[in-house]
Amino acid sequence: MSAEEPSTSLRAHRRLGWGGRVSAFRGVVWREMLRFAKQRERFVSALVRPLVWLFIFAAGFRSVLGLSITEPYETYVLYEVYVTPGLCAMIQLFNGMQSSLSMVYDRETGAMRTLLVSPFPRWFLLSSKLMAGVAVSVVQVYAFLAVAWFWDVEPPRMGYIMVLPALILSGMMLGAIGLFLSSTIRQLENFAGIMNFVIFPMFFASSALYPLWRMAESSVLLHDICALNPFTYAVELIRFALYGQLNTVALAVVVGVTIVFLGAAIFAYDPSKGLIAKRRGG
Amino acid sequence: MATDANNLPPLALDVEGVSHSYGSLKALDEVSLRVPEGVFAALLGINGAGKTTLFSLITRLYDNVTGSIKVWGHDVRRKPGPALAELGVVFQSRSLDRDLSVWQNLSYHAALHGMSRSESRARAEAVVDLVRLGDKMDSRVAALSGGQARRAEIARALMHGPRLLLLDEPTVGLDVKSRLEVVELVRDLVSKEGVGVLWATHLLDEIRPADQVTVLHKGQVLADAPADEISGEGTLSDAFLALTGREAAA
Numbered sequence: 001m002s003a004e005e006p007s008t009s010l011r012a013h014r015r016l017g018w019g020g021r022v023s024a025f026r027g028v029v030w031r032e033m034l035r036f037a038k039q040r041e042r043f044v045s046a047l048v049r050p051l052v053w054l055f056i057f058a059a060g061f062r063s064v065l066g067l068s069i070t071e072p073y074e075t076y077v078l079y080e081v082y083v084t085p086g087l088c089a090m091i092q093l094f095n096g097m098q099s100s101l102s103m104v105y106d107r108e109t110g111a112m113r114t115l116l117v118s119p120f121p122r123w124f125l126l127s128s129k130l131m132a133g134v135a136v137s138v139v140q141v142y143a144f145l146a147v148a149w150f151w152d153v154e155p156p157r158m159g160y161i162m163v164l165p166a167l168i169l170s171g172m173m174l175g176a177i178g179l180f181l182s183s184t185i186r187q188l189e190n191f192a193g194i195m196n197f198v199i200f201p202m203f204f205a206s207s208a209l210y211p212l213w214r215m216a217e218s219s220v221l222l223h224d225i226c227a228l229n230p231f232t233y234a235v236e237l238i239r240f241a242l243y244g245q246l247n248t249v250a251l252a253v254v255v256g257v258t259i260v261f262l263g264a265a266i267f268a269y270d271p272s273k274g275l276i277a278k279r280r281g282g
Numbered sequence: 283m284a285t286d287a288n289n290l291p292p293l294a295l296d297v298e299g300v301s302h303s304y305g306s307l308k309a310l311d312e313v314s315l316r317v318p319e320g321v322f323a324a325l326l327g328i329n330g331a332g333k334t335t336l337f338s339l340i341t342r343l344y345d346n347v348t349g350s351i352k353v354w355g356h357d358v359r360r361k362p363g364p365a366l367a368e369l370g371v372v373f374q375s376r377s378l379d380r381d382l383s384v385w386q387n388l389s390y391h392a393a394l395h396g397m398s399r400s401e402s403r404a405r406a407e408a409v410v411d412l413v414r415l416g417d418k419m420d421s422r423v424a425a426l427s428g429g430q431a432r433r434a435e436i437a438r439a440l441m442h443g444p445r446l447l448l449l450d451e452p453t454v455g456l457d458v459k460s461r462l463e464v465v466e467l468v469r470d471l472v473s474k475e476g477v478g479v480l481w482a483t484h485l486l487d488e489i490r491p492a493d494q495v496t497v498l499h500k501g502q503v504l505a506d507a508p509a510d511e512i513s514g515e516g517t518l519s520d521a522f523l524a525l526t527g528r529e530a531a532a
Binding site: 015016017019020021023024026027028030031034035038039109110111113114115116117118119120121125271 | 341342343344345362363364365366367369371373374375376377378379381382386389390391392393394395396397398399438
């Protein structure tokens with residue numbers, strides 16, 4: 001009997017080529033969506049968080065925070081209109097970190113092994129996992145935009161379509177950062193550190209809440225920090241796309257950072273090179 | 283083709299001179315073992331002997347830098363795809379998604395092995411019948427008993443039709459009845475389906491006299507022979523204690 005000629009009644013028709021990869025990709029996305037659908041509280045909290053910012057925070061700042069005309073807007077806009085793209089990116093930031101958390105959880109519980117012993121290349125499996133997380137985040141963002149529409153945040157209709165590629169790219173960037181972080185976190189308990197040292201600084205030190213020119217007015221250093229923060233470029237990519245425009249600098253930064261962090265995550269999860277292999281498994 | 287020059291049965295698993303360290307701690311030291319087609323082989327060792335480390339190397343969760351590991355002739359390091367495609371694994375720690383049903387877990391695994399959705403359902407029905415969980419297909423894993431969950435893990439490992447099954451202490455935490463069921467189920471797979479099995483355990487009563495046994499202790503192979511040969515005139519328990527005691531004293 002050769003390795004290519006199955007003989008037992010248990011043999012199955014496996015495909016290790018591109019057809020098989022499509023099946024594997026579909027399976028990973030399907031599982032992520034299924035888990036998301038079963039975790040209603042996750043969906044609710046993903047939606048409530050930006051809505052609290054929109055309904056309460058933005059309403060309070062509306063009267064005290066004046067915004068002059070800022071690209072891509074062609075006229076003065078209300079603060080809630082300005083802050084909406086930042087909140088879209090915030091949903092994706094939290095989702096990226098949630099995926100990171102679930103990767104660490106899966107590793108601790110052993111569920112990660114199911115993924116990693118698949119015959120497909122590890123870069124492909126991790127990329128599939130990343131795209132599955134992006135798909136979940138895009139659903140969340142559109143649900144948020146639908147609610148925001150009733151709050152008079154009404155971008156052009158084409159903007160809802162044009163923002164899709166921007167959401168995919170920004171979701172990939174934030175997911176790739178989360179994926180890399182998951183390879184460096186040893187225990188689930190350490191996730192609180194991610195909240196303190198990644199999510200909050202990335203969100204607050206960005207253009208999500210205030211334009212960069214306004215940051216510069218109060219602190220040049222803070223402006224420079226915001227300008228170095230990749231999250232700023234995710235926000236701007238979404239903001240411009242939502243109004244039918246392309247911010248090429250934001251696009252370049254988002255794509256570049258995605259490549260760097262996804263590459264680092266694939267390296268970290270590679271058994272022959274990365275960080276995972278250096279730990280004791282039992 | 284993993285057949286040696288003397289025309290012996292093809293090897294489902296061929297581990298040759300494998301070592302692995304965690305920093306300065308040597309977990310495996312020049313380990314070699316073979317599992318022929320359709321054979322129930324036991325990897326016997328106490329906790330910390332290196333069984334899980336060896337499994338992690340075979341499944342490429344860790345990289346084997348020294349020696350070689352071949353699954354049906356495919357080198358795990360050079361051709362991980364074809365090698366992993368022939369492997370079904372039941373890990374020591376539970377790895378089913380408790381929030382999903384048995385069918386959803388099986389379907390996910392099938393997709394990860396490149397199986398189409400239409401084929402998955404038919405396969406799933408076949409393997410859950412095989413492990414006697416036919417009526418639990420749509421039950422959530424969280425609702426299964428320990429023994430049922432273990433059988434569901436075996437069903438999952440069989441979904442893609444592997445020719446080598448690795449089971450890492452699969453009966454730990456199960457009651458006596460469930461333990462016996464799982465052991466019998468896997469032995470049936472060997473005799474009826476010709477699947478090669480490497481069964482890691484520290485429980486001597488799971489081993490039969492004719493089983494191929496590799497005794498692993500502190501990362502070293504102390505014996506590799508049929509159980510009755512290792513036992514000699516006494517019991518396997520006595521032989522095991524004599525082997526590991528002598529090693530510990532040295």
